Amino acid sequence: MDRALEISSKLINCKHRHMVFTIPKELRPYFLHKYKLLDLLFKAVEDTIHFYFYNRAKSKKFKPGIVLVLHTFGRDLKWNPHIHCLVTEGASSNVNNCPKNDIWVNMTYFNYESFRKSFRKALLDIMQSTLNSILSDADFKKFKDLVNYLYKQFEYGFYVRAKPFKGNVDGAVKYLLRYFNRPPMAQSRILYYDGTYVVFYYQRHEDNMYVIEKVHVYELIARLIIHIPEKNFKMLRYAGFYSSHKCVHWDKLIKKVSDIAIKTRRQLANWRNRIELFFKYDPLKCPFCNNSTMVLSNIFIAKPPP
Numbered sequence: 001m002d003r004a005l006e007i008s009s010k011l012i013n014c015k016h017r018h019m020v021f022t023i024p025k026e027l028r029p030y031f032l033h034k035y036k037l038l039d040l041l042f043k044a045v046e047d048t049i050h051f052y053f054y055n056r057a058k059s060k061k062f063k064p065g066i067v068l069v070l071h072t073f074g075r076d077l078k079w080n081p082h083i084h085c086l087v088t089e090g091a092s093s094n095v096n097n098c099p100k101n102d103i104w105v106n107m108t109y110f111n112y113e114s115f116r117k118s119f120r121k122a123l124l125d126i127m128q129s130t131l132n133s134i135l136s137d138a139d140f141k142k143f144k145d146l147v148n149y150l151y152k153q154f155e156y157g158f159y160v161r162a163k164p165f166k167g168n169v170d171g172a173v174k175y176l177l178r179y180f181n182r183p184p185m186a187q188s189r190i191l192y193y194d195g196t197y198v199v200f201y202y203q204r205h206e207d208n209m210y211v212i213e214k215v216h217v218y219e220l221i222a223r224l225i226i227h228i229p230e231k232n233f234k235m236l237r238y239a240g241f242y243s244s245h246k247c248v249h250w251d252k253l254i255k256k257v258s259d260i261a262i263k264t265r266r267q268l269a270n271w272r273n274r275i276e277l278f279f280k281y282d283p284l285k286c287p288f289c290n291n292s293t294m295v296l297s298n299i300f301i302a303k304p305p306p
Contacts, residue, residue, distance in 0.1 A: 004173050007176075007177075014088055015089040017087045017089050017163075018084070019084070019086075021158070022161075025080075026146055031081050032079050041070070046066065047122045049085075050063070050240070052118060053091050060105075064087050064091040064240045065241050065242040066085055067242060069235060075202040076202055084176055089106060089108050090108075112160060115160040116157025119160055120150070123158070128143070196216065197214055198220045200213055200220075
């Protein structure tokens with residue numbers, strides 16, 4: 001709830017599009033062995049979205065608001081890094097970088113083909129530029145061959161999903177946080193453990209079929225721990241006019257923020273209000289005293305025994 005309110009308080013009160021950017025399985029190992037390269041995945045998604053909005057009217061310099069979340073696992077627990085993001089269904093034009101010139105334009109049409117091809121080029125270009133100084137000559141040559149293969153294999157670009165989201169800003173944030181907060185696997189998915197092998201199930205994304213797997217406990221642990229992010233690595237990021245270092249120029253626009261996030265953030269941070277919200281009763285109302293409100297009278301701290 002803290003994170004949802006924190007994000008909601010930064011978003012303007014307009015429709016947001018939930019987008020998912022995925023990469024081919026051939027590229028996944030590069031991000032697994034060099035975790036810092038996941039920054040490139042964020043950068044490629046940002047560049048793709050900015051390029052799309054910029055091309056809608058180059059002279060207007062349209063800029064959307066973007067919230068990005070990294071998700072590293074699929075339903076089968078395997079390494080599958082992809083980006084979930086919320087994008088404003090509209091953009092602000094700021095030609096002279098002055099708040100007085102802000103013009104908001106709604107943009108509800110998102111061209112899937114354009115996003116997919118742009119994302120493919122943006123990611124492969126930035127990976128080539130970065131890996132050139134990291135990989136050996138032989139490994140980099142293999143990567144360049146892989147790039148040529150991917151351009152032929154994925155003629156229409158890498159998969160990008162951008163279906164409209166039905167609901168308000170707060171609903172969109174909660175939907176996004178479903179992917180951000182949950183662990184790779186819920187304990188309820190474990191069907192059996194005999195001390196050596198673990199039996200668990202998952203629902204396959206392609207056809208919604210339930211699949212049951214039996215793996216050695218060490219293999220299950222290995223699948224889980226690869227999704228632990230490195231220390232100080234930010235899994236949640238902001239871009240466009242939501243980026244913190246650019247908010248100075250967008251004060252006028254940010255004032256359109258959702259009212260609920262501003263008014264209730266402090267209230268919901270109170271433990272009493274949270275209990276009342278989730279469990280539907282006031283913990284300070286005494287059921288034996290005509291529902292009178294209890295007050296703190298004293299705090300007793302017992303002395304430890306000698």
